[in-house]
Amino acid sequence: MGQPPPSAELASLLARAATGDAASFQVFYDRTSAKLFGIVLRILIERGEAEDVLQDIYVTIWRKAAEFDAARASPITWAATIARNRAIDRLRARAVRPSAPLEEADLVADPGPDAEALLAAAGDAALVQRALGTLDPRHAAAIRACYFEGLTYEALAAREALPVGTLKSWVRRGLMRMRTIVEGAA
Amino acid sequence: MTGALPLDPDDLPPDSALALDYALGALDRAARRDVETRLRSDPAFRALVEGWQAALAPLDAETAAVPPPAELWDRIAAEVTPRAIPTAAPAAAPAPVRRSLWESLALWRGLALAGTAAAAIAFAAVLAPAPAPPGVLVARLAAADGTPLLSAAYDPLRGAVVLTPATEAEHKGKSPELWVIEGDKPPRSLGLIDIDGANAHVIPRDRIAGLKPGSTLAISIEPLGGSPTGAPTGPIVATGTLSAI
Incomplete structure (x- = not known):
């Protein structure tokens, strides 16, 4: 959690990394690696595997630094998207996901972030949390399960003993509503 | 910028639903691969994602x-630290058959003159997938401080890209040269461009044919007449990535 580093600083570090400046890239790593590792670890659970994937992610970021386009995404969103995609690819490549007892709580019981996290969240994060808070709690929990755990609709539907079509409809309806609220507030 | 999103998932256009599913991370392996293939050639879909x-x-x-x-x-550093920068290759030196992108970038960095402000480029392109009708390319290049440097637009009447300087540049007695780096290949010259003065400069279509999103574009400042070696030898004043929008 905590405040993300300023986008302008990260963007300029990426621009320097794109020219081969490894020192700037190391600063970029120092500023972003805990956030990205948190995302990857939440999807993959297994620490050694998450470390391997994180290594791969930063090598990719280094090679693709010149492709970063501030007009299309913030630097942290760009990097986190690369991280999520790599972690999900790794997850899909293996047959069985390790059991994750803490995340196995069923959708009805999932309370979302606690009040403290809600208060601490700033700006867009608070807005998105409030928007999800207006949804049917099961719909919000299904969105979080897909996003944070990297589960497919099919896997989550099986876990929750729901028809896939129902789950998909919950998630899509919930996200459409979330986005409408957030963009309406912008 | 979604316009008015419908509230019923049944009203969501199929591409928007697929973009949502992919961004959320809910697709299986085969479906993800299909989406990623499409992202490389479908700018409108990529914008949805x-x-x-x-x-x-x-x-x-x-x-x-x-x-x-x-x-x-340390593990990451072992993969990213630039190797020894080769000294500027004499014209006679055989070019390595394969050179990784980062080696090329390291080489360029080594050649860049101290004090030359690297310019950041916003380079956006619309390239129709081959063998579709002629690709459309638009670009906006700005210096690191945001000063517009160059704009580019595809001119369908001429079948060419027209580069128009946005400001007076200071490259008297030198020739800016445009390069593209495709994958692991060495930089390939797209020819000299004139970013001095106010005149538009045209890059013929055959020169830009085959350019793909993801390729790196760069402008270096070369001696009059262009690089004597076939590879960039002067300071890089701007780099950017070709992307379809």
């Missing part, structure tokens, strides 16, 4: 940051 990625990104604030072990950086 990026819209959902941006909408979901604030959720990451709910994930606790976890510092990776300290030695992980």
